[in-house]
Every structure is written in C-alpha cells, then in structure tokens.
Amino acid sequence: MRKKLIARTAKLLSESKRGRRHQGIAVAYEHIPNDLDERNHGSIYAVINVNAPAASAEEVTELIVDAFHGEYYQDLGKDPLASFEAALARVNEELAEITHQGNIHWLNNLNAVLAVLTDTTLHVTQTGKAEAFLYRNSRSSQITTDLAGDNVNPLRTFINIATGELLEGDKVAMATPGVFFHVSKDELQKYVEEFQPKVAISHLADLVESNTGEVQPNSILIIEAITPEAASEETLTDINDEVWITEQAKPMQTAIEASAPFAQKALYYIKKYWEATIAFVTLTALPKVGEAFTGAKDFAGTLIDKEKAPKPVKKDKVIEETSESIISEGGKEDLEDITVNEKSNELIDEPISDSGNVIRIKETSNKPKWLKLEKINLSLGGKFKEDVQKITGGLFKKKRTVLIVAVIAVILLSLGIFGIWKTRETAETNKLAEASYTEAQSKLDIGKTQLASGDNAAAAQTLNSALVITTNLEKNPTYKDKATTLASSVQTTLDTAEGIVRVSPVQLADTASITGKNILGPYKIGTSLYAISKDNGSIAAVDTKSGESSNVLDKPSIDGKFVAATTVPTRSVLVLFTDKGSVYEFDTKDVQLNKQSTSGDVETPSAIASFSTNIYSVDKENGKIYKRLKTTGGYGARSEYIVDGSNVKGAIGIAIDSSIFALKPNGEVDKYISGKKQSYSLTNMPFAINSANSIFTNEDTKGLYITEGAANRIIRIDNQGKFINQYVSDGYKNMATVNVDDVAKIIYSAAEGKVAKINE
Numbered sequence: 001m002r003k004k005l006i007a008r009t010a011k012l013l014s015e016s017k018r019g020r021r022h023q024g025i026a027v028a029y030e031h032i033p034n035d036l037d038e039r040n041h042g043s044i045y046a047v048i049n050v051n052a053p054a055a056s057a058e059e060v061t062e063l064i065v066d067a068f069h070g071e072y073y074q075d076l077g078k079d080p081l082a083s084f085e086a087a088l089a090r091v092n093e094e095l096a097e098i099t100h101q102g103n104i105h106w107l108n109n110l111n112a113v114l115a116v117l118t119d120t121t122l123h124v125t126q127t128g129k130a131e132a133f134l135y136r137n138s139r140s141s142q143i144t145t146d147l148a149g150d151n152v153n154p155l156r157t158f159i160n161i162a163t164g165e166l167l168e169g170d171k172v173a174m175a176t177p178g179v180f181f182h183v184s185k186d187e188l189q190k191y192v193e194e195f196q197p198k199v200a201i202s203h204l205a206d207l208v209e210s211n212t213g214e215v216q217p218n219s220i221l222i223i224e225a226i227t228p229e230a231a232s233e234e235t236l237t238d239i240n241d242e243v244w245i246t247e248q249a250k251p252m253q254t255a256i257e258a259s260a261p262f263a264q265k266a267l268y269y270i271k272k273y274w275e276a277t278i279a280f281v282t283l284t285a286l287p288k289v290g291e292a293f294t295g296a297k298d299f300a301g302t303l304i305d306k307e308k309a310p311k312p313v314k315k316d317k318v319i320e321e322t323s324e325s326i327i328s329e330g331g332k333e334d335l336e337d338i339t340v341n342e343k344s345n346e347l348i349d350e351p352i353s354d355s356g357n358v359i360r361i362k363e364t365s366n367k368p369k370w371l372k373l374e375k376i377n378l379s380l381g382g383k384f385k386e387d388v389q390k391i392t393g394g395l396f397k398k399k400r401t402v403l404i405v406a407v408i409a410v411i412l413l414s415l416g417i418f419g420i421w422k423t424r425e426t427a428e429t430n431k432l433a434e435a436s437y438t439e440a441q442s443k444l445d446i447g448k449t450q451l452a453s454g455d456n457a458a459a460a461q462t463l464n465s466a467l468v469i470t471t472n473l474e475k476n477p478t479y480k481d482k483a484t485t486l487a488s489s490v491q492t493t494l495d496t497a498e499g500i501v502r503v504s505p506v507q508l509a510d511t512a513s514i515t516g517k518n519i520l521g522p523y524k525i526g527t528s529l530y531a532i533s534k535d536n537g538s539i540a541a542v543d544t545k546s547g548e549s550s551n552v553l554d555k556p557s558i559d560g561k562f563v564a565a566t567t568v569p570t571r572s573v574l575v576l577f578t579d580k581g582s583v584y585e586f587d588t589k590d591v592q593l594n595k596q597s598t599s600g601d602v603e604t605p606s607a608i609a610s611f612s613t614n615i616y617s618v619d620k621e622n623g624k625i626y627k628r629l630k631t632t633g634g635y636g637a638r639s640e641y642i643v644d645g646s647n648v649k650g651a652i653g654i655a656i657d658s659s660i661f662a663l664k665p666n667g668e669v670d671k672y673i674s675g676k677k678q679s680y681s682l683t684n685m686p687f688a689i690n691s692a693n694s695i696f697t698n699e700d701t702k703g704l705y706i707t708e709g710a711a712n713r714i715i716r717i718d719n720q721g722k723f724i725n726q727y728v729s730d731g732y733k734n735m736a737t738v739n740v741d742d743v744a745k746i747i748y749s750a751a752e753g754k755v756a757k758i759n760e
Contacts, residue, residue: 003168031043037076038073099154110127130177133172134172146160168225168226201243440470444466447493456499456686460686499723505732505757514531514533519533522739525574527543528542539552558578566608566610572588582595597631598637599636643676644676652692666688693708694737704717709736732749735749
C-alpha cells in the first residue's frame with residue numbers, strides 16, 4: 001500500500017531595491033489550501049524572477065501568480081493535470097494581453113518554474129533559465145530539462161509539462177538563475193539533502209550573503225516529501241521557514257542609491273546633449289569661426305592696402321643696406337609689417353609709436369618686398385592700435401550675427417535632442433510591434449490548432465483577436481508589409497473557422513424605378529420573383545430566367561402602407577398586411593389586388609408566414625403569434641397559436657416548415673410545434689449575430705436561412721439548428737430578405753431595389 005505523503009517546504013527570498021544596477025524582483029510562492037476539496041486538488045508552487053524595471057516586473061509577477069492560482073482552482077472537478085494546463089493557458093493569455101498594452105520589458109527577461117503537487121504526483125513547467133532539481137538517494141536530476149517555453153512569444157511562455165511521482169524522502173529544489181552566481185549546484189544539493197528544508201534554506205542564505213556584497217533578486221523554494229507522522233515530530237519550531245536576505249546598509253551607498261534614479265537620468269541627458277553640442281561645434285560652429293577669421297584677415301589686408309599710398313621720404317632718415325637682423329633703433333623686436341611701394345620703387349617707413357622709435361629697412365635679396373613679422377606689441381599706440389580696434393570692434397559689434405549664430409545653435413541642439421528622443425521612441429515602438437507581430441503569429445497557430453480540433457467558435461475568437469493586432473500593425477511603417485501578409489493568412493483561416501463563403505451575387509434586375517429602395521421581398525411564385533414597395537404599394541415582377549422586370553401593380557389605392565407580406569404558393573397569391581389593420585391579396589395570375597374581409601382585430605405584424613392556406617403573424621410588442629384560417633371572402637378571426645404561456649416578444653421574423661420558427665435580432669430562434677415551445681438553439685456558431693432582420697424556410701427547404709443585412713451575410717442552419725456556413729458579399733448590404741429554391745440550389749435576395757441570385 002502506497003504511503004500518504006505531505007510536503008514540507010522552506011523559501012529563500014532576496015529583498016529588492018529600486019534604483020539598483022540589477023533591476024527586477026524575485027518571489028517564491030506556495031499555496032497549500034485549507035479547504036479540503038482544494039487540498040485534494042493539489043498545492044501550487046512557483047519561483048519567479050523578472051529582470052525588468054520594478055513596476056513592469058511587479059505587474060508581470062503578480063499577474064502570473066494571480067492567473068495561476070485563480071484558474072487552477074476554478075473547476076475542482078477537473079483532473080489536476082487538466083487544471084494545470086488550463087492555468088498555464090490563462091497565464092499565457094494574460095501575458096499576451098499586457099504585452100499588447102505596452103508592457104514589453106519582461107520579454108526575454110522572465111525566469112520561472114511553476115509546479116503542482118497532488119498527493120504524490122508532481123507536475124512542473126518552466127520558462128527562461130530558472131531550474132528545478134529532484135534529489136533522491138544522493139542522486140540529482142534536473143527535472144526542468146527541455147521544458148523551457150518561448151521567452152519572446154507571450155502565448156507560448158509556458159507550454160511544456162513534466163510529470164512524475166515523488167517517493168518518501170524525495171526533495172525538490174527550485175531556484176532562479178542568479179542563485180548559481182553564489183551557490184554551486186553541488187553546494188545546493190549538499191545542503192538540501194543533508195538538512196531539512198528550514199535548516200537548508202538558512203545555510204543557503206548565509207552562503208549567498210557571504211559571497212557577495214550586492215544581492216540580486218533571487219529566490220529558492222525547497223519541497224520535501226514526508227509522511228504526516230514524520231512531520232508531526234518536527235522539533236525545529238523556532239526556525240522560520242521563510243528567510244529574507246538583504247545587503248547591509250551603508251551611509252554613503254544609501255545616499256547614492258537615493259539619488260541614483262535622478263543622477264542616472266541627468267547623466268544620460270547630459271551625455272546626449274554634449275554629443276549634440278560637439279556635433280554642432282564640429283560641423284557648424286568651427287567652419288563659421290574659420291570664415292569669420294578669414295574675413296577679419298581680409299579686412300585687415302584692406303586697411304593695410306590703404307596705407308600703401310606714396311609718401312615723401314624724409315631726407316634726414318637714411319636707409320642703409322644691411323644683411324644683419326632687423327631691429328629698431330631702440331632695440332625693440334616687436335615690428336610691424338613693412339612693404340615697398342612698387343609704383344615709385346621707393347622705400348617707405350612709418351613711425352609705429354610716439355616714442356620716436358623708427359624702423360628703417362631696405363629691400364635686398366634676403367629681404368623680399370612682403371615681410372611678415374610674427375610678433376605684435378598691442379601695447380603700442382598709434383595708427384596700428386586704431387586699425388586693430390577697428391577690425392575687432394567691427395567684428396564683435398555685429399550683434400545681429402552673434403544672435404543668428406546663437407539661434408542656429410539652439411535650433412540645432414533642439415533638433416539633436418528631438419532626434420535622440422524620436423530614435424528612442426521608434427525603437428520602443430518597433431520592439432512593441434515585434435512583440436505584437438509574434439503574438440499575432442502565435443494566435444494564428446493556436447487558431448489553426450483549435451480549428452483542426454473542431455472548436456470553430458474558439459478558433460474564430462482567437463483569429464479575430466489576431467486580425468485586430470495585424471490591422472493595428474499595418475499602421476507601423478516597419479511592419480506594414482509583414483503585417484499585411486500575416487493579416488491575409490489570418491483572414492483566410494478565419495474564413496474557414498467562420499464558415500465564410502465569399503460570393504458575388506449575379507444581379508437579375510433593378511426594380512428601384514418601380515418600387516424604390518425600401519421594399520419587401522423577393523417572394524417567389526412559379527418562375528417569377530415579386531418585390532413590393534413599402535412606400536407606395538407598387539409591385540414589380542422579375543423573371544427568374546431572363547431577369548426581365550415589369551410593373552404589375554402601380555401605386556394602388558390602399559388603406560395605409562404595406563408592412564408585411566408572404567406567399568401562398570398553392571393559390572398563387574401574395575398576402576399583404578398594412579399598418580392600418582387591413583389585409584390584401586395580390587393574385588399573380590389575374591394581376592389583381594383585392595382587399596380581404598377580416599373578423600375581429602387586426603394587429604400590425606412584424607412578420608407573417610403561411611402554411612397550407614392559413615396565415616400566421618407575429619406581434620413583437622406582446623410576443624404573441626396569431627393564426628388565421630382562410631374563409632370564402634377573406635380570413636377569420638385570429639386565434640393565439642402559443643398555448644404553453646411562453647411568448648416571442650421582440651421577434652422580427654417568422655418562418656414555417658411545419659414547425660414555426662420565430663427570430664429575434666440577436667439571432668435567438670424559438671421553435672414551436674403545436675403551439676408549444678421546443679428545446680432548440682443555434683449551435684456551433686463561430687460568431688455572434690447582432691442585427692438579424694429576416695428568416696426563411698418552407699415545406700420544401702431543408703434548414704433555415706437567416707439574413708443579417710448590416711453584416712452583409714446570409715447564414716445557413718441545418719434542421720437541428722447547427723451552423724453550416726455563411727454567404728458573405730458587399731451586395732447584401734441593407735438586404736431585405738431572401739427566398740430559396742432548394743431544388744435548384746439558388747438563393748434569391750433583394751437589397752435597395754436590386755434583385756440578385758447566387759448558386760449554393
């Protein structure tokens with residue numbers, strides 16, 4: 001007999017601090033239910049590590065735990081493995097949803113192990129690099145090998161499950177990946193095997209704290225399978241089974257951490273602004289300064305040229321030829337450029353100070369006409385000083401130039417900042433788009449799987465969700481082409497799931513010139529179709545073979561307006577009710593309209609139908625169906641058809657094949673036989689009907705045809721109420737009703753005065 005086992009656990013967690021270099025959080029979670037039914041269903045365990053910004057990491061972690069816990073215990077009648085699979089599917093769906101909403105930082109940064117223990121059966125799944133080990137008889141087995149899900153595709157985050165049986169004394173350790181930066185796998189095995197979970201977790205906490213001064217977010221969960229008797233002998237009651245580790249607080253470090261978020265952001269923007277400024281100076285400012293310097297040089301040259309005009313040479317100042325170094329008579333070495341007047345070929349000298357020091361120079365073979373002397377004494381007065389002031393003053397007094405340069409600098413800097421922001425925003429947008437594209441592709445794969453299993457409704461829901469994603473992605477220039485291609489694949493698969501047959505109706509005739517666009521019909525009698533104007537009562541006949549149309553009744557004088565009509569094929573007549581309580585018959589053979597005598601009150605019906613020669617009408621206001629028998633001169637008094645106390649309030653359509661079917665706008669159909677409501681509903685519907693406007697069947701037609709003009713479709717239902725397919729076309733917009741020739745397999749429709757047909 002197999003022993004009953006229970007789980008004894010302990011957890012290690014690290015305190016997470018926002019603003020650290022290592023962002024993220026880690027949790028170790030367990031739920032051992034108090035409720036007996038839940039306990040029999042199993043206990044759940046998890047270690048989760050998300051290396052992402054704190055807010056994003058917390059949201060993802062809470063979502064996983066809540067979805068896992070909530071879905072697993074949702075249906076206690078399920079097999080535990082089925083509940084585990086359902087819980088993982090729910091977690092994946094929730095992850096896909098928050099990713100679609102913009103939380104993408106967790107992608108490729110999630111490490112987790114989720115497990116369920118029911119009696120002695122353990123089910124485990126994993127994503128990322130978190131690991132789980134089984135220790136039995138001094139042997140270690142990594143039970144999460146090859147279980148990792150897709151860490152980029154949210155809908156496939158947790159997809160693989162390993163299942164096994166625990167024996168007495170078995171121990172399981174689940175750990176996030178950062179643990180192994182501080183603890184080797186051999187050390188983990190040693191402590192877990194040698195000690196009971198509480199003691200082992202305490203030793204591991206000491207080991208992690210002693211190996212590093214900086215604690216990353218990590219967690220460990222230890223499970224030991226023991227008998228209840230062994231558990232009752234527990235003596236270590238003063239040791240906590242949950243250990244938190246954290247770094248020692250340091251004053252300077254605390255201050256740095258407190259300011260870290262602001263400093264990091266400030267440094268980031270300073271760096272970016274500096275890069276933008278350097279680019280501006282290098283590419284724009286320096287060339288402008290160079291141009292300004294060149295302009296100053298040219299201006300100086302112009303001023304000097306003005307001084308080249310011929311001047312008489314003073315006789316008392318003799319110039320002597322010399323090959324020695326040029327110095328002033330006063331011994332000064334700070335000299336001005338000297339030129340030779342080429343026009344007179346005479347030497348010119350000019351005093352450069354008030355001190356009387358004069359430079360005398362004569363052109364020789366060693367001293368060319370144009371001498372540049374590098375040193376300038378700005379302390380000297382005279383005309384040279386005035387010229388320098390004129391140059392510099394003219395340059396720097398141009399405030400407009402300075403202002404323009406400043407404005408350009410600000411504009412360029414702003415453009416640089418905007419470019420940085422735009423690049424970052426584009427990168428984030430594309431990252432989100434990539435996640436959305438992956439999600440849509442995954443939903444397409446899931447939809448195909450659901451379709452293959454026969455669950456068309458679930459497949460349609462999944463594929464419609466994928467279609468919404470791809471439609472939004474088509475707005476992204478980078479993913480537009482890929483999204484369009486994927487959308488085409490999704491739409492094709494969705495058409496299959498929703499049983500869509502896309503058709504192009506062949507137009508037989510346009511009766512709008514006779515009936516206008518607001519019509520009743522078409523109604524088939526023999527080889528003709530009849531369309532009836534709601535506005536003036538005119539009736540058009542259309543030949544089903546040639547498509548030729550004719551006006552068989554032109555604006556008759558009637559009491560009110562026609563609101564409902566049906567055919568009595570055995571008598572070749574159309575029966576018409578008006579909004580004034582009158583009943584008419586149009587004889588298609590005699591082409592005559594005759595008012596019918598009636599007994600009692602006549603309601604304004606939302607729809608009428610015939611069976612044999614009797615007429616049935618539905619009053620949507622009170623939900624009653626009335627029956628009228630044909631008499632010699634008209635129709636007898638109405639009688640209530642429904643006899644079981646039910647009603648069809650809100651019904652807008654009625655059809656009879658021997659049973660009576662009443663249709664409501666939301667697609668709900670009530671079936672009656674002999675006045676009693678039957679158990680009946682539409683099944684296998686892959687979509688919801690929101691605005692049905694007519695229903696058709698008769699003794700010669702198998703199943704029902706429901707029109708939904710607002711959705712441009714005709715829905716086909718079999719005799720048991722099961723969805724078969726739907727015919728979709730833009731030509732069905734604002735469709736009135738349909739008439740079906742089940743023998744010829746032709747569906748006739750009318751929309752806005754145009755009568756058309758399709759072959760099934």
